Amino acid sequence: QSALTQPPSASGSPGQSVTISCTGTSSDVGGYNYVSWYQQHTGKAPKLIIYEVSKRPSGVPDRFSGSKSGNTASLTISGLQAEDEADYYCSSYAGSNNFVFGIGTKVTVL
Amino acid sequence: QLRLQESGPGLVKPSETLSLICTVSGGSISSSSYFWGWIRQPPGKGLEWIGSIYYSGSTYYSPSLKSRVTISVDTSKNQFSLQLSSVTAADTAVFYCARHGPYIVAPFDIWGQGTLVTVSS
Numbered sequence: 001q002s003a004l005t006q007p008p009s010a011s012g013s014p015g016q017s018v019t020i021s022c023t024g025t026s027s028d029v030g031g032y033n034y035v036s037w038y039q040q041h042t043g044k045a046p047k048l049i050i051y052e053v054s055k056r057p058s059g060v061p062d063r064f065s066g067s068k069s070g071n072t073a074s075l076t077i078s079g080l081q082a083e084d085e086a087d088y089y090c091s092s093y094a095g096s097n098n099f100v101f102g103i104g105t106k107v108t109v110l
Numbered sequence: 111q112l113r114l115q116e117s118g119p120g121l122v123k124p125s126e127t128l129s130l131i132c133t134v135s136g137g138s139i140s141s142s143s144y145f146w147g148w149i150r151q152p153p154g155k156g157l158e159w160i161g162s163i164y165y166s167g168s169t170y171y172s173p174s175l176k177s178r179v180t181i182s183v184d185t186s187k188n189q190f191s192l193q194l195s196s197v198t199a200a201d202t203a204v205f206y207c208a209r210h211g212p213y214i215v216a217p218f219d220i221w222g223q224g225t226l227v228t229v230s231s
Binding site: 001003032034036038044045046047048051052057089091093097098099100101102103104 | 149155156158159162170172173174206214215216217221222
């Protein structure tokens, strides 16, 4: 299975919105509503911020939102803040008890 | 609060077997129906799922690594472990252990801090 495709970088000014795409196939993203997003600050472990396409774990701000259309999932960060500068990875269940991650997107707050 | 901590050698020679342990604290590894997984991240690169084990011992491996991976659980020690055989420099990575569940498709919600393993002679 191949890694999910993400843009290498995205940026925005404080208060703006940024959207990151995550493109897979009908065997992973398109086939299941089990897409997750993780935030990773430099030198730290990933943190779950979105699961099952659009659900937020307790404690994750509501300015993080997720959606999916066909084989592409998206993460939107609204009201961008300095602490949102990090790497973001999508992940999808890929059937047969397998998981696949995206290649990652570096978000820069200008 | 549940915590996961990876441990093991930071340096492994090519062709040898990489062995890591994840110790779970703040809860029992077998008290609830969760899966325990390993994910790796080569320096400067993305995440890759290696495999997971159910508390009962059932294992699930990435197809690309299946021939070299063994994951096991020791409920008496509240630990689970990873063995990756015949390593090469391409296996150099930060290795994370993480929990997911209570169903296999669930996301990884609790992660260890990660441990860097370098493959070099």
